[in-house]
Amino acid sequence: MNEGQGAATIQRILVAVDASPPSFAALEAAAELAATLGAELIVLFVEDIALLRLAESPFAIEIGLSSGSVRQLNSQQMRRQLRAQANRVRRRLDRITEGWEIRSSFNVARGAIDAEVIAASSEADLVILGRMGWSGSKGLGSTAQAMASQRQRPALIHAARVKLKPQILVIYDGSDSAQRALTMAAGLVTGQKGLLTVAILAAGEEEAKNLQMESALWLRSRKLQSRYRWLLEADEGMIKTLMNIESECVLVLPGELPMLEGERLTDLIDELKCPVMIVR
Secondary structure (H helix, E strand, O other), X not given: OOOOOOOOOOOEEEEEOOOXXXXXXXXXXXXXXXXXXXXXXXXXXXXXXXXXXXXOOOOOEEEOOOOOOEEEOOHHXXXXXXXXXXXXXXXXXXXXXXXXXXXXXXXXXXXXXXHHHHHXXXXXXXXXXEOOOOOOOOOXXXXXXXXXXXXXXXXXXXXXXXXXXXXXXXXXXXOHHHHHHHHHXXXXXXXXXXEEEEEEEOOOXXXXXXXXXXXXXXXXXXXXXXXXXXXXXXXXXXXXXXXXXXXXXXXXXXXXXXXXXXXXXHHHHHHHOOOEEEEO
């Protein structure tokens, strides 16, 4: 444990919004967190270059979601639709932040959505986005998957219809990424005056005792207390079970847990249906 490492300060929160209901839910959660922490809120809308290029095709058509009507689509119409969506996001931001003392900005970029969000994340301390956009997929959207895998900034994948509770559960195994996750969790708890639970991931009881003592001393030096639970089996199923026990909370995960490599991380996030923060 690096004793010189203080609790993380979240000063700038980036939220990616595409005017879909899940992204608006993420915007509301991000605004509430920014107000609680006194952080700046940066809202990003990306004009998807893939859609613009598709609209240039002579075979591009648009099918109404409710009516089922089919019509020809061109690049001018697509640009109009994207501008209309951006304006919806701006108006929603104004409504959400009305009456709150939040420093906020609204930015529009054009390009590949995943690349633009990752690029913008370099200016933020935390990135928040919804699990999916307009794709209609039941699983994680491509942007959420990309942010869960990137290594630049902590990313919080928000769950629709779920508030960001001040109850925080962090997985700790003594690794460097786990130390960073604990630091971020401590910052969230301090800012929201919440409850912190540390789940010690260890191969046996002796290791669990040492890791608990290590994390407890670090937290105590920052005037923080925590509850502890032990996970003595390196299995994602144990995390699911623990989340059922803990009920509503935000899960903070080290992004480099061997048991959550590759698709297993995104599969776990998708199954939990709760806000999950990944810290690398």
